Amino acid sequence: MASFDSTEHPHRRFNALAGEWVLVSPHRSKRPWQGQQEKPQVEQRPVYDPTCYLCPGNSRVGGEVNPQYESTFVFDNDFGALQADVPTGGLNEGGLLRAEAESGICRVICFSPRHDLTLPEMSVPAIRQVVDLWVNEFQTLGARPDINYVQIFENKGTMMGSSNLHPHGQIWAQRTVPGEPAKEGVQQLAYFQEHGRTLLADYLALELEKKQRVVLENEHFVVLVPFWAVWPFETLVVSRRPVQDITQLTPEERDALADALRRLTIRYDNLFNISFPYSFGLHQRPTDGQEHPEWHLHMHFYPPLLRSATVRKFMVGYELLGDPQRDITPEFSADKLRGLAEVHYKETE
């Protein structure tokens, strides 16, 4: 029998950051597909939409009126999943019915006053203002004694459940550390205790040596398709310097993050010549007052598309009941993304 070849044979990969496995089936990427094709998103939005509750000067459901903001704008979500003033309490019957009150704050961040823009269509200085806002929000929310974790994220596109296409992200900040960063915390702590370096610093060094999965780099950030990627074109944005959270970035590093985000999202849009849907989020240290030298700031991009503007990867049956599964390899995806231009397709059309 031939020897094992990860570009040919089904295998499992270990996600060293989360401590989980993903099933990879590279031989399967050529099978025919008869399933659902989603409508490509129609892409003509006005600069200002009078019915949009995020556009400057418009009023929101609660009656509040947005200021005539000129760069970014942040406010408390009028329908947040979390609330700051929740009575404490809960229940526990034999460990089987266990619940506890959860408090927190949900914020909405408008990236731009322009209804028709998206991150890849914004300039580096404009994206830098979004980064600055993240820094401020992380600082202010994280300083509260009732907030121990700050989750910054964006859902982009209707395919990702975004209920308004005005460019915006969200922050859910809360009392407890949610499951995903908690898992990463466990893995990073174990690694740090053993090696005295962050897991992602060593992982990044390995990837920079191999180059196979690196998509783009600048002086302070690297974007790569992680070895253990679940989504077809999933990427990880890692700071070269092992900082625990975004407030520790120097001004140059903040610019570099803005640059990396712009270049990555342009490549994403250029992959299928559409505004590429994804969820992204920052993972950083818990704001529980501890030091957390094991934590290494990074961003995950989880985009659902698989082979075209309309064919997505479904995380369904086996994935929900067994393990995440993918067909194309992370190396194939990195190669595709690496081959794309960093000029947005709309500018070349």
Next chain:
Amino acid sequence: MASFDSTEHPHRRFNALAGEWVLVSPHRSKRPWQGQQEKPQVEQRPVYDPTCYLCPGNSRVGGEVNPQYESTFVFDNDFGALQADVPTGGLNEGGLLRAEAESGICRVICFSPRHDLTLPEMSVPAIRQVVDLWVNEFQTLGARPDINYVQIFENKGTMMGSSNLHPHGQIWAQRTVPGEPAKEGVQQLAYFQEHGRTLLADYLALELEKKQRVVLENEHFVVLVPFWAVWPFETLVVSRRPVQDITQLTPEERDALADALRRLTIRYDNLFNISFPYSFGLHQRPTDGQEHPEWHLHMHFYPPLLRSATVRKFMVGYELLGDPQRDITPEFSADKLRGLAEVHYKETE
């Protein structure tokens, strides 16, 4: 301040079966929604479709011709994510790049020769034949020394990535135990070691006492919305007798499972008067040759719809980066499902 009320205040619930948390935001179920509405699935399929590779007598991509089967039919997936003959091997660089070959078998199960049917439209005896097939497959696949876990599931509907609407399910059987059953195994073992009873036996007793989350019962099975449900109308089908796998069911219990499945899926279809999309799967003991008295056979139903035939719950940003989140409470969902008829809407139209 008022005291904590789980029908009003944001809270976290512990999934005792998987050892994870879900964020519940009951106050939020009244917010307006402007996002994507998916097209309801058009529902007129012929009894026989000459282009369907699952219909009796048709040929499949590999050239094989399906028999003129009259009840169920099972075959090896022509494009399985797993393969039985894979060279062993893998890699491990510093625990950071870790992969290993994975072998297994993917099977496709046709539930009926009729292209136009779905489980809720089949009779109990016909569903019983599907159950019998699961039993046979679990037995045969599980007996192989190279198979340590057998995952039986169905993805129903285009919204769940099903690439062919002919009523069918799948089996992915493999060398290792995937993450989801592995987590449940850990929780169940810890509980069994402490109490000498299965976790689900005690949980079921609690739920039968409270009735709040029970959807339907028969002599041998109970269907309920678990206390820790993630998906809006998620359910758990639990055997009253703590059996480790489906082969241990008596003939009466197999009939009762078929009855419970029929009644549950009819209620699902009646919720929004459409063929209700979902993924379901059986969770059972690993087939690793051990006894596993801690394991208690159950089925999960994970349906994506939230408020209508077209408005779904998206598991995106916060869910992918933090924790699963839901708005309506499991008690509300159970109440809704309990209130529905067990005669299929198509029969009353």
